[in-house]
Amino acid sequence: MTGLPTEPAWVQGAQAGSARDFGQLVRLHQQALRAFLRRLSGNHADADDLAQETFVFAWEHIARFDAGRSLKPWLFGIAWRKYRERKRGWLRLFRRERRLAEETETIIRSDPGLKLDLAAALATLPAEQRAAILLCLMEQMTHEEAAAALALPLGTVKSHISRGREKLGLALGGLNV
Amino acid sequence: MSEAEKLMADVPARDPLFVLGVMTRIEQRRFRRELARTGGLTAIAIILLALVMPKLDFTWLGNLSPANELAIGAALMALSIMGSRLSRTLKN
Numbered sequence: 383m384t385g386l387p388t389e390p391a392w393v394q395g396a397q398a399g400s401a402r403d404f405g406q407l408v409r410l411h412q413q414a415l416r417a418f419l420r421r422l423s424g425n426h427a428d429a430d431d432l433a434q435e436t437f438v439f440a441w442e443h444i445a446r447f448d449a450g451r452s453l454k455p456w457l458f459g460i461a462w463r464k465y466r467e468r469k470r471g472w473l474r475l476f477r478r479e480r481r482l483a484e485e486t487e488t489i490i491r492s493d494p495g496l497k498l499d500l501a502a503a504l505a506t507l508p509a510e511q512r513a514a515i516l517l518c519l520m521e522q523m524t525h526e527e528a529a530a531a532l533a534l535p536l537g538t539v540k541s542h543i544s545r546g547r548e549k550l551g552l553a554l555g556g557l558n559v
Numbered sequence: 560m561s562e563a564e565k566l567m568a569d570v571p572a573r574d575p576l577f578v579l580g581v582m583t584r585i586e587q588r589r590f591r592r593e594l595a596r597t598g599g600l601t602a603i604a605i606i607l608l609a610l611v612m613p614k615l616d617f618t619w620l621g622n623l624s625p626a627n628e629l630a631i632g633a634a635l636m637a638l639s640i641m642g643s644r645l646s647r648t649l650k651n
Contacts, residue, residue, distance in 0.1 A: 401585065404585075405578055405581075405582060408577075408578050408582075409578055412570075412577055412578065413571070413572050417570045420570065433577075434580055434581050434584055435584075437581045437585075438581065438585055441585050442588070
C-alpha cells in the first residue's frame with residue numbers, strides 16, 4: 383500500500399504540468415495565504431483576489447521553484463510582492479499607514495485601558511512590520527524564511543518583529559505578544 | 560483557540576469555490592496566451608501572403624488575356640453552382 387501524496391509529490395507533479403496536483407497545493411495553502419493577505423490588506427475581497435493572482439503566478443513559475451525547499455515561504459513571498467505591486471504609489475501607502483498608526487496611538491494614549499483585539503492591533507502596524515509579524519508569529523516561519531519571503535535583510539526582519547511586538551503589546555493593553 | 564487560529568478563523572479550511580476560481584483563472588490565462596500566439600501566427604501568414612500576392616497577381620495578368628480571364632471566372636462560377644446543387648441533391 384502506498385502512502386498518501388504529500389506536498390513534495392504535489393510540487394513535483396505540478397512542475398511536470400499536472401493541474402490536479404497544483405489544485406492540491408492550492409487546497410493546502412489557501413487558508414493560510416488568504417488569512418495573511420486579509421490581515422495585510424484589511425480588505426477581504428482584495429485579499430482573495432490577490433491570493434488568486436498569487437496562485438496563478440505560482441503555477442506559471444513553479445518550474446523555477448527548488449522542489450527541495452518548503453513551498454510556503456516562496457508562496458508568501460509572491461503574495462507579498464503582489465500586495466506591494468497593487469499598492470503602488472509608495473508615498474500614498476506610507477502616508478496612509480502613518481496616519482492610521484498615529485490615530486491609533488492617539489486613541490491608546492488617551493485611553494490606556496483600551497484593549498484592541500489582535501487583528502485591529504495588527505492593522506495599526508506599518509506593512510513590512512505587519513508582514514514580518516504575521517509570517518513569524520502566525521505562520522510559524524523562521525526569521526530566515528520570513529526574510530527570504532519579504533526580500534529583506536535578516537536584521538531588518540528581526541528589528542521589525544521586535545518593534546512590532548512592542549507596538550502590539552501597547553495596543554493590546556500591555557499584553558505580551 | 561490560539562491567536563493564530565483566531566486570525567485564520569474567518570477563512571474556511573476548505574473552499575472549493577476559491578480553488579475553482581484559481582483553476583479558472585489559470586485556464587483563462589492559458590487560453591488568452593494561445594489565442595495571442597495563434598493571432599500572431601495568423602498575422603505573420605497574412606503579411607507573407609500580402610508580400611507574395613502582387614507577384615501572383617502580376618503573373619496572372621501577364622499570362623492571360625482578358626477573354627481567358629473571363630472564361631476562367633465563368634468556369635469557376637459554374638463549378639460553384641454545380642457543387643452547391645450536387646450537395647443539395649445528396650442531402651435530399
